[in-house]
């Protein structure tokens with residue numbers, strides 16, 4: 229699927245469906261701070277190893293240091309190429325605590341209130357040169373970006389890199405991470421193959437009934453297919469609609485207040501007078517959608533698209549936005565430069 233084309237994609241620099249953030253910007257995604265920290269930071273390695281081993285930050289600095297320039301690709305369609313991380317290669321760390329034969333997977337666990345984690349096959353984590361990073365572009369990692377320690381898995385969507393890394397567990401069987409289990413993020417996360425979401429779990433009959441009743445409020449309908457549907461006056465407050473496909477649908481007067489619509493496909497949808505109060509529209513594609521009279525107060529737009537451009541940066545499909553569209557300036561701030569120019573050109 230294509231959301232926004234640009235020069236980076238033409239030159240093969242960015243994976244499909246990704247857009248580059250403005251220089252100097254680095255959005256904060258997901259949790260914003262670690263759980264309270266009462267003791268000096270320790271990284272524990274446990275599970276399928278002979279002995280559970282704690283590493284202090286100082287211990288980590290004593291190990292061989294490695295610097296790598298990596299491209300950040302968030303599943304919500306923004307990329308930040310060329311970020312320099314320094315730390316210890318997972319491969320070097322594991323030399324001090326060799327995994328047992330049975331260790332086939334590795335789970336990275338955060339020190340956060342929801343015990344956030346993510347996992348990978350151990351062989352893949354090593355192949356991708358996973359880094360246990362404490363430094364970015366020569367400076368200590370800031371807490372909002374995972375300081376003092378986060379893992380970095382180059383070549384995977386960024387949800388495979390947990391902030392506030394406190395524990396590494398070697399496992400004989402996989403254990404799905406937070407986003408993978410809660411939000412259906414794809415467990416393989418290869419941005420070049422657009423492995424954003426797992427196959428949807430919705431039962432077809434329920435989906436058909438909800439479409440007929442035009443009532444999605446509070447339902448989990450991730451990745452549902454509603455393209456081209458007649459859904460005017462739809463009630464969808466608080467619904468879980470990540471990755472749902474509403475391309476070309478009639479959604480006039482639909483109420484999506486506080487719904488999670490990240491990565492939703494809303495290309496060419498009729499969204500006149502639709503309500504998106506407090507809605508998560510991160511990574512959503514609204515190119516060609518009719519947004520006249522819609523209320524987008526307080527919605528989150530990191531990585532969202534309102535237009536598609538050709539290789540020369542000319543708009544080939546743009547959303548219909550005018551003075552009747554309620555969009556706040558501060559909500560527009562995280563848009564990529566191309567998207568921001570487009571929207572400002574319409575509302576100013």
Ligand SMILES: Nc1nc2c(c(=O)[nH]1)N[C@H]1C(S)=C(S)[C@@H](COP(=O)(O)O)O[C@H]1N2
Pocket residue numbers: 254255256257258259302303338340344372373374386387388389390391392407
């Ligand atoms: N502890 C923790 N780590 C996390 C997350 C989170 O919510 N909590 N979100 C993941 C996701 S989805 C992304 S895109 C990146 C965002 O990192 P950033 O906030 O430094 O950009 O962190 C990943 N690691």
Ligand SMILES: [Mo]
Pocket residue numbers: 257302303304386387
């Ligand atoms: Mo993400």
